[in-house]
Amino acid sequence: xxxxxxxxxxxxxxxxxxxxxxxxxxxxKDIKTSQQKDMEKWMEEANLDAVETKEELYEAxxxxxxxxxxxxxxxxxxxxxxxxxEYPGLTVEINHIRSGDLVDHLLQNYEKKDYLCxxxxxxxxxxxLYDQLIQPGIIYPYIPSDIASKMKEGHAEEELxxxxxxxxxxxxxxxxxxxxxxxxxxxxxxQYKGKIIMANPLRSFSTYGFCAMLLKEDKKxxxxxxxxxxxxxxxxxxxxxxxxxxxxxxxxxxxxxxxDEVAEGIGNSGKxxxxxxxxxxxKMRLKxxxxxxxxxxxLDPFAAVYTPNSIMVAGGCKNxxxxxxxxxxxxxxxxxxxxxxxxxxxKGTWSTRIDVPDGNDVPLSKIDLIPLxxxxxxxxxxxxxxxxxxxxxxxxxx
Amino acid sequence: MENKKKRSLFIYFVILLVFSFSIVILLLFCKALKxxxxxxxxxxxxxxxxRVQDFNSNYYKIWLEKQTGYKIKFVYIQSIYYKxxxxxxxxxxxxxxxxxxxxxxxxxxxKEEFQSYVKAGYFANIxxxxxxxxxxCELFDTYQDIRLKGKMTESDGGIYYMPNMDTSxxxxxxxxxxxxxxxxxxxxxxxPKTTEEFHDVLKAFKEFDANENGRQDExxxxxxxxxxxLQSYNYLLNAFIPNDPVRGRVFxxxxxxxxxxxxxxxFREGLTYCHTLYQEGLLANEGFTFSKKQVQELVNDPxxxxxxxxxQSIADIVYANSPDVLARYIQVPPLAGPRGEKNAIMLxxxxxxxxxxxxxxxxxxxxxxxxxxxxxxxxxxxxxxxEEGVDWKFSKQSDLSTYGTKAKITTIHYLKDKVQNxxxxxxxxxxxxxxxxxxxxxxxxxxxxxxxxxRAIMRYEPYYLMKYPDKEIALQKEFDLKxxxxxxxxxxxxxxxxxxxxxxxxxxxxxxGSQ
Numbered sequence: 046x047x048x049x050x051x052x053x054x055x056x057x058x059x060x061x062x063x064x065x066x067x068x069x070x071x072x073x074k075d076i077k078t079s080q081q082k083d084m085e086k087w088m089e090e091a092n093l094d095a096v097e098t099k100e101e102l103y104e105a106x107x108x109x110x111x112x113x114x115x116x117x118x119x120x121x122x123x124x125x126x127x128x129x130x131e132y133p134g135l136t137v138e139i140n141h142i143r144s145g146d147l148v149d150h151l152l153q154n155y156e157k158k159d160y161l162c163x164x165x166x167x168x169x170x171x172x173x174l175y176d177q178l179i180q181p182g183i184i185y186p187y188i189p190s191d192i193a194s195k196m197k198e199g200h201a202e203e204e205l206x207x208x209x210x211x212x213x214x215x216x217x218x219x220x221x222x223x224x225x226x227x228x229x230x231x232x233x234x235x236q237y238k239g240k241i242i243m244a245n246p247l248r249s250f251s252t253y254g255f256c257a258m259l260l261k262e263d264k265k266x267x268x269x270x271x272x273x274x275x276x277x278x279x280x281x282x283x284x285x286x287x288x289x290x291x292x293x294x295x296x297x298x299x300x301x302x303x304x305d306e307v308a309e310g311i312g313n314s315g316k317x318x319x320x321x322x323x324x325x326x327x328k329m330r331l332k333x334x335x336x337x338x339x340x341x342x343x344l345d346p347f348a349a350v351y352t353p354n355s356i357m358v359a360g361g362c363k364n365x366x367x368x369x370x371x372x373x374x375x376x377x378x379x380x381x382x383x384x385x386x387x388x389x390x391x392k393g394t395w396s397t398r399i400d401v402p403d404g405n406d407v408p409l410s411k412i413d414l415i416p417l418x419x420x421x422x423x424x425x426x427x428x429x430x431x432x433x434x435x436x437x438x439x440x441x442x443x
Numbered sequence: 444m445e446n447k448k449k450r451s452l453f454i455y456f457v458i459l460l461v462f463s464f465s466i467v468i469l470l471l472f473c474k475a476l477k478x479x480x481x482x483x484x485x486x487x488x489x490x491x492x493x494r495v496q497d498f499n500s501n502y503y504k505i506w507l508e509k510q511t512g513y514k515i516k517f518v519y520i521q522s523i524y525y526k527x528x529x530x531x532x533x534x535x536x537x538x539x540x541x542x543x544x545x546x547x548x549x550x551x552x553x554k555e556e557f558q559s560y561v562k563a564g565y566f567a568n569i570x571x572x573x574x575x576x577x578x579x580c581e582l583f584d585t586y587q588d589i590r591l592k593g594k595m596t597e598s599d600g601g602i603y604y605m606p607n608m609d610t611s612x613x614x615x616x617x618x619x620x621x622x623x624x625x626x627x628x629x630x631x632x633x634x635p636k637t638t639e640e641f642h643d644v645l646k647a648f649k650e651f652d653a654n655e656n657g658r659q660d661e662x663x664x665x666x667x668x669x670x671x672x673l674q675s676y677n678y679l680l681n682a683f684i685p686n687d688p689v690r691g692r693v694f695x696x697x698x699x700x701x702x703x704x705x706x707x708x709x710f711r712e713g714l715t716y717c718h719t720l721y722q723e724g725l726l727a728n729e730g731f732t733f734s735k736k737q738v739q740e741l742v743n744d745p746x747x748x749x750x751x752x753x754x755q756s757i758a759d760i761v762y763a764n765s766p767d768v769l770a771r772y773i774q775v776p777p778l779a780g781p782r783g784e785k786n787a788i789m790l791x792x793x794x795x796x797x798x799x800x801x802x803x804x805x806x807x808x809x810x811x812x813x814x815x816x817x818x819x820x821x822x823x824x825x826x827x828x829x830e831e832g833v834d835w836k837f838s839k840q841s842d843l844s845t846y847g848t849k850a851k852i853t854t855i856h857y858l859k860d861k862v863q864n865x866x867x868x869x870x871x872x873x874x875x876x877x878x879x880x881x882x883x884x885x886x887x888x889x890x891x892x893x894x895x896x897x898r899a900i901m902r903y904e905p906y907y908l909m910k911y912p913d914k915e916i917a918l919q920k921e922f923d924l925k926x927x928x929x930x931x932x933x934x935x936x937x938x939x940x941x942x943x944x945x946x947x948x949x950x951x952x953x954x955x956g957s958q
Binding site for chain 1 (some may be wrong): 501848898
């Protein structure tokens with residue numbers, strides 16, 4: 046009898062647990078559905094495929110509030126200034142944040158159903174934008190119908206890529222008359238200790254892409270070693286050539302928080318400043334205000350990794366007409382000559398439209414440049430992260 | 444049988460009654476003991492801060508109450524007649540205030556006022572309460588190199604306040620020059636590297652309608668007399684000779700000898716340069732009359748009116764919640780003078796008045812205990828960063844600080860640019876370890892003023908002098924006070940810097956004064 050009672054109690058307890066689990070599962074599912082429902086409803090209202098003129102959008106935008114942009118680019122402050130002049134009555138608020146924080150903020154907004162952001166400007170060199178925001182339907186491309194046909198191949202699909210840049214090597218123009226290195230293994234030399242500067246790869250998406258590609262292209266790195274030293278690289282078990290390169294190069298590197306600091310280190314600190322910088326190519330525009338650094342276009346096995354920059358509409362965006370108008374504006378309007386594109390038409394940038402010339406005088410085809418392999422990054426994300434945590438841990442000073 | 448049962452029931456009842464009674468007595472005794480020791484209410488006067496929601500429901504206040512067992516009640520110091528309010532509360536016979544907390548960056552009580560209050564016996568001597576285990580004593584040991592105890596000790600040997608001291612790299616850097624990046628871009632100009640280039644840039648700002656509004660309303664370079672760091676000519680003079688107004692404009696030369704900057708030809712050359720800028724309308728006349736507030740309004744004006752200014756932190760002039768204006772300015776590393784001279788000044792941390800105990804306080808010991816606790820490591824982390832795990836956490840080994848070193852603190856919610864209720868926004872006694880202050884990760888926002896400052900400081904630190912004279916010795920000369928007044932006179936042309944007679948008379952007068 047007692048045993049039976051105990052059994053009965055056990056059964057009731059199990060039933061309770063299952064019931065609880067069932068209901069908690071349901072509520073989780075409900076939250077997700079409600080957010081997806083939000084998005085479905087918003088997509089209908091936003092009508093991202095509509096054919097609209099800028100005049101129609103402006104008229105509708107006048108009844109909206111301040112456009113909120115989350116961006117990794119500072120030049121959007123210049124676009125904001127001319128946009129507000131071009132469209133009186135419209136205002137733009139810019140939140141300039143790092144790529145990782147941008148993704149986190151959007152995820153938080155989505156979770157809380159607090160859709161604070163309207164537009165997103167970001168590169169995706171660590172595949173976070175795609176994996177965490179595009180695939181789950183948190184951000185969307187808006188490709189104006191009269192601009193779509195003018196985009197270069199692969200630049201107007203799941204993302205609207207409005208600007209091409211590359212993460213590449215530069216040298217201090219006051220310290221050297223020409224590129225001091227021709228092979229990437231030269232960066233491991235003792236003479237460069239504390240003289241190479243780059244942003245923290247775990248905080249800057251574009252730098253992350255470059256660093257990850259050095260790991261991915263280990264065959265090319267190994268071959269470059271042989272060309273540099275005249276003998277094959279001894280690779281111990283469990284290591285790759287890319288890892289060995291990083292381990293030998295990292296003690297020479299001063300890690301910073303952003304490419305701006307890299308530019309200051311090699312371009313604005315005189316000949317005694319940093320000698321080699323690894324940073325985003327668009328910082329070349331700082332040469333216009335006297336920064337003295339030069340790009341390294343030729344390097345064995347490669348000097349640069351292509352970095353596309355996208356502009357995307359945030360799901361739930363409350364100022365959709367202003368957002369659409371801003372996208373058109375930054376793309377340079379239908380004919381590509383609009384004022385909004387100008388801040389992005391500078392040295393170190395490459396056009397993503399077939400009808401608009403590159404900002405940089407050297408085309409991408411003349412640079413030792415490789416594309417970003419997003420699949421490799423997606424498949425090896427954790428390993429890459431652990432590896433660079435280890436590299437940083439070993440090499441950042443107290 | 445039944446009688447026996449009744450008797451045993453009665454005994455049980457009596458035992459239960461006695462037991463319950465003893466418990467009640469014990470509880471009452473404990474409560475009485477507790478209330479006797481720890482139910483005091485300590486009343487603290489504090490300046491209201493727009494960024495703190497409510498001091499009385501603040502997380503830090505509640506934490507202090509839990510740790511000390513005292514109840515804390517904040518009352519607000521009147522924002523307009525604060526000097527009169529403080530004097531009145533100190534003078535009253537029946538003390539209602541047990542401690543006064545001051546904000547970290549405002550001179551609510553000047554040094555002179557403080558000393559006069561000490562002389563009048565209005566503040567309690569902290570030494571009467573201090574013991575060797577106190578946090579204050581530990582700070583004295585930690586900051587022996589900057590003679591913290593000596594700096595806090597009054598002429599009668601007493602200590603009358605608990606310190607608030609910023610030990611960060613940011614606070615040690617005297618001055619940074621900020622220039623209008625948008626104007627440089629528009630006019631196709633380079634960031635100046637020399638005083639000559641700087642002159643040309645300022646001239647271009649003035650002449651070519653840098654803000655593109657069709658009016659000649661550009662102010663090329665603004666200054667402000669309210670603080671040394673805001674006096675832009677102090678920055679410019681450092682391109683000619685070390686110019687350290689905080690240490691009385693004396694410096695140690697390469698031979699270790701103390702030199703008066705003002706008596707040197709290079710200083711005169713620097714003044715001539717500043718005078719030229721003034722004469723050409725490049726160094727604005729407003730800089731000699733405008734208050735800090737007016738300069739702030741000018742620089743933050745949406746019409747984009749100012750080309751360059753100097754300050755210790757960019758947030759001293761540009762509002763920390765104005766990303767557009769913050770993006771407008773970039774730092775200029777130290778300018779080189781005609782002989783390539785480049786100098787930057789490193790300051791020594793100085794204790795400010797964090798908290799005082801009025802002598803008429805009825806809870807002096809309790810007030811001291813609260814303030815001493817505020818000097819502990821745990822409290823100071825709350826005072827600076829808020830609640831652990833909510834507003835900040837200890838960093839991972841691979842995290843980078845804003846200075847590119849291994850980070851110690853990762854902020855989760857950055858409190859400084861918003862209204863919050865987690866700490867007192869720097870008010871009250873507070874000294875945080877340098878390693879924490881300099882080891883904060885960047886929150887990823889390019890408008891974060893600590894990040895902007897740290898980038899500038901890294902460009903200035905290589906130009907600090909090798910050795911600095913002792914500040915107390917330097918100031919004994921009283922040389923600086925006169926030079927402070929004379930410098931603007933030479934710059935504005937009220938005294939002719941080009942005339943030997945004027946220069947020599949001033950030199951002789953200054954020498955007399957310093958003897």
